[in-house]
Amino acid sequence: MPAIKTSIVEACIFRTRSQELEVLVLKRSKDRDIYPGIWQILTGRVEQDEISMQAIMREIKEETGLTPTSLWTAPQVLSFFDPITDRIILAPLFIAQVDPGDRVTLSHEHSEFAWVSPDKAKELVPWKGQHDAIDTTVAFLTGNRLQQELAKLSANSFSGKG
Numbered sequence: 536m537p538a539i540k541t542s543i544v545e546a547c548i549f550r551t552r553s554q555e556l557e558v559l560v561l562k563r564s565k566d567r568d569i570y571p572g573i574w575q576i577l578t579g580r581v582e583q584d585e586i587s588m589q590a591i592m593r594e595i596k597e598e599t600g601l602t603p604t605s606l607w608t609a610p611q612v613l614s615f616f617d618p619i620t621d622r623i624i625l626a627p628l629f630i631a632q633v634d635p636g637d638r639v640t641l642s643h644e645h646s647e648f649a650w651v652s653p654d655k656a657k658e659l660v661p662w663k664g665q666h667d668a669i670d671t672t673v674a675f676l677t678g679n680r681l682q683q684e685l686a687k688l689s690a691n692s693f694s695g696k697g
Contacts, residue, residue, distance in 0.1 A: 600640030
């Protein structure tokens with residue numbers, strides 16, 4: 536049976552402070568080849584012999600220095616056209632919760648970060664797909680608890696085991 540293998544993963548990283556949901560947005564460094572200086576949610580590449588869940592954990596750590604306390608698969612796949620590779624990209628979306636006191640440490644890929652409300656995040660990021668990802672995150676976190684439990688990833692998920 537055919538399978539779709541993705542090379543990109545995305546995560547909407549959030550924290551809760553004073554009972555308010557805040558989304559982490561990252562500003563791409565001006566020296567980046569693709570989309571320099573734009574704001575985005577976390578986006579990263581899947582390395583060879585990695586599964587998407589491993590890739591997102593590695594990318595979150597590499598790009599932000601954060602370690603999620605909870606991680607879910609979101610009920611959404613982001614899609615976009617990459618003009619450089621002339622491919623349509625399908626990227627699974629993950630939702631990652633971090634502790635409100637954790638400090639962000641940026642990699643060279645980003646020059647700034649901000650913790651903002653979901654509405655402000657959607658003002659900053661230019662892509663409709665990422666707007667939808669933020670909306671999906673809010674709906675997911677305020678919605679059905681059973682869906683949240685079913686979508687929560689365990690430590691075994693990161694190793695590729697059931």
